[in-house]
Amino acid sequence: MSDLTDLYQEVILDHNRRPRNFRAIVSPSHHAEGYNPLCGDRLNLYVQVDGDVITDVAFQGSGCAISKASASLMTDAVKGQTVEQARALFERFHHVVTTPPDQPVEDLGKLSVLAGVREFPVRVKCASLAWHTLKAALEREELTSTE
Amino acid sequence: MTPTAPSAAASVRTTFDVEKVRRDFPILSERVHGKPLVYLDSANTSQKPQAVLDAMDDYYRHANANIHRATHLLSERATGLYEGARAKAAAFINAPDAKSIVLTKGTTDGINLVAQSYGRSMLRAGDEVVISWLEHHSNIVPWQMLCEQTGAVLRIVPIDDRGEIDVEQYAALLSPRTRLVAMSHVSNALGTINPVREIIEQAHARGAVVLIDGAQAVPHLVVDVRALDCDFYVFSSHKMFGPTGVGVLYGRRPLLEAMPPYQGGGDMIASVTFEKTLYNAVPYKFEAGTPNIGGVAGFGAAIDYLMAIDRDAALAHEDAVLEYATARVREIRGARIIGEARHKTGVLSFLLEGVHPHDAGTILDREGVAVRTGQHCAQPVMDRYGVTATIRASLGIYNTREEIDILVNALQRVREVFA
Numbered sequence: 001m002s003d004l005t006d007l008y009q010e011v012i013l014d015h016n017r018r019p020r021n022f023r024a025i026v027s028p029s030h031h032a033e034g035y036n037p038l039c040g041d042r043l044n045l046y047v048q049v050d051g052d053v054i055t056d057v058a059f060q061g062s063g064c065a066i067s068k069a070s071a072s073l074m075t076d077a078v079k080g081q082t083v084e085q086a087r088a089l090f091e092r093f094h095h096v097v098t099t100p101p102d103q104p105v106e107d108l109g110k111l112s113v114l115a116g117v118r119e120f121p122v123r124v125k126c127a128s129l130a131w132h133t134l135k136a137a138l139e140r141e142e143l144t145s146t147e
Numbered sequence: 148m149t150p151t152a153p154s155a156a157a158s159v160r161t162t163f164d165v166e167k168v169r170r171d172f173p174i175l176s177e178r179v180h181g182k183p184l185v186y187l188d189s190a191n192t193s194q195k196p197q198a199v200l201d202a203m204d205d206y207y208r209h210a211n212a213n214i215h216r217a218t219h220l221l222s223e224r225a226t227g228l229y230e231g232a233r234a235k236a237a238a239f240i241n242a243p244d245a246k247s248i249v250l251t252k253g254t255t256d257g258i259n260l261v262a263q264s265y266g267r268s269m270l271r272a273g274d275e276v277v278i279s280w281l282e283h284h285s286n287i288v289p290w291q292m293l294c295e296q297t298g299a300v301l302r303i304v305p306i307d308d309r310g311e312i313d314v315e316q317y318a319a320l321l322s323p324r325t326r327l328v329a330m331s332h333v334s335n336a337l338g339t340i341n342p343v344r345e346i347i348e349q350a351h352a353r354g355a356v357v358l359i360d361g362a363q364a365v366p367h368l369v370v371d372v373r374a375l376d377c378d379f380y381v382f383s384s385h386k387m388f389g390p391t392g393v394g395v396l397y398g399r400r401p402l403l404e405a406m407p408p409y410q411g412g413g414d415m416i417a418s419v420t421f422e423k424t425l426y427n428a429v430p431y432k433f434e435a436g437t438p439n440i441g442g443v444a445g446f447g448a449a450i451d452y453l454m455a456i457d458r459d460a461a462l463a464h465e466d467a468v469l470e471y472a473t474a475r476v477r478e479i480r481g482a483r484i485i486g487e488a489r490h491k492t493g494v495l496s497f498l499l500e501g502v503h504p505h506d507a508g509t510i511l512d513r514e515g516v517a518v519r520t521g522q523h524c525a526q527p528v529m530d531r532y533g534v535t536a537t538i539r540a541s542l543g544i545y546n547t548r549e550e551i552d553i554l555v556n557a558l559q560r561v562r563e564v565f566a
Contacts, residue, residue, distance in 0.1 A: 004564070013564075013565070039520065062503075
């Protein structure tokens with residue numbers, strides 16, 4: 001049962017119950033919709049970029065605890081970062097959640113609570129949906145899918 | 148019911164021994180995450196009895212050869228197994244003869260065959276195809292493709308809050324332009340048993356042909372295509388304890404005779420020259436290429452397995468387990484059952500308030516309980532109830548009340564994690 005408590009840590013349950021930045025941004029500079037056909041999760045991500053800095057980021061949608069918490073944690077993490085920093089963080093996060101569970105991974109602070117997903121291969125997509133959607137929004141692809 | 152019915156039912160029930168059935172399925176003694184497997188995902192795919200595994204193994208060890216093509220003994224054995232399964236499939240659904248049985252890759256393949264062969268050659272712009280809100284994507288998308296190709300129009304019969312097809316609205320949707328009605332016998336997402344006999348009768352009164360998707364019906368109900376009077380009936384081997392990659396399209400002979408081939412290739416021809424090719428007779432006309440012979444051998448064994456058990460008793464057992472599961476899940480705080488049709492079989496779809504089905508699925512899995520979570524390839528059904536996904540526990544003949552107790556305890560564990 002320990003891997004289950006690794007997955008559903010208090011931080012994740014808290015972000016699921018009270019997601020941060022859970023709102024729309026009216027006419028944001030960037031927007032994308034993420035979709036996971038496996039579970040029907042849908043996520044609207046709004047990003048406001050001024051110059052090259054992400055000054056605001058918010059999301060709406062329905063999803064499992066993992067995808068919701070991951071989106072919530074992501075919005076907290078990338079707000080105030082440059083577009084390049086956010087892109088680099090996507091790569092680092094992606095590496096953390098896709099590295100086999102028996103191998104060490106970089107500490108990403110709060111985002112590391114999602115490393116528990118490595119024990120649950122089918123749930124990696126849930127944790128990465130928001131990040132893929134962010135990447136798509138910054139590249140201006142309107143609908144992204146984890147499939 | 149007559150006063151003698153209860154005792155008759157009780158005596159029938161004694162002929163079904165679920166523990167004996169369970170011993171026929173080797174995988175049911177598997178352990179997952181250190182727990183005994185509780186397999187509640189048979190609507191997704193059923194497990195396979197030893198007899199089916201043996202039939203496939205025997206085929207590859209003692210009969211492996213191509214069918215209909217060679218004079219040697221192995222080919223004769225392979226052809227015998229293949230054609231034998233076709234004859235068994237005909238008997239299984241009471242089809243008038245084996246020639247009305249086309250062996251396919253599965254239900255989806257059968258529906259696409261009818262859409263592209265019958266539909267494409269018979270439908271014109273403005274004609275109408277009627278389906279229901281309950282359909283699996285495989286009984287929606289092939290018709291959408293056909294409508295796009297022909298200019299025909301797709302009409303959808305609504306369902307009520309219980310998850311039942313509204314028969315009056317169905318009748319109202321039928322028009323002189325209705326050419327084809329495609330309806331599931333049993334809903335994969337909700338378990339609703341549709342009034343297919345009435346649906347077929349009304350369609351025929353309007354001169355439309357009817358395809359029934361029986362994928363979820365055949366593992367539970369005794370199907371008689373002649374009593375139903377349907378024009379096409381499609382189903383899959385893998386939902387009825389046979390292997391994947393095999394299915395049946397039953398079609399009325401005159402319809403099959405008139406239909407053009409679906410795919411071209413070997414075995415579907417009588418003669419080939421560059422000037423003119425003559426097609427083989429029905430059903431071979433629709434069976435281009437080397438089929439899944441080993442799978443068909445297993446499918447034949449699955450039919451034998453089902454026909455050897457007392458199916459009324461098996462259904463009574465499954466109904467009792469479903470009723471028990473429904474009552475137990477209803478007791479759970481925050482549980483909401485999706486789909487409460489008066490006639491159901493095999494499926495319990497539900498939600499737990501405040502818990503996404505996907506999270507529930509992961510926790511149940513760690514308790515050894517296999518369910519499906521998601522939209523069950525039936526997105527319109529989910530939209531109808533305003534949900535994105537459900538937890539679906541689905542039953543086979545091998546499930547027990549004890550397994551339902553394990554499911555309910557595991558659901559309590561889900562509640563604890565998300566307290």
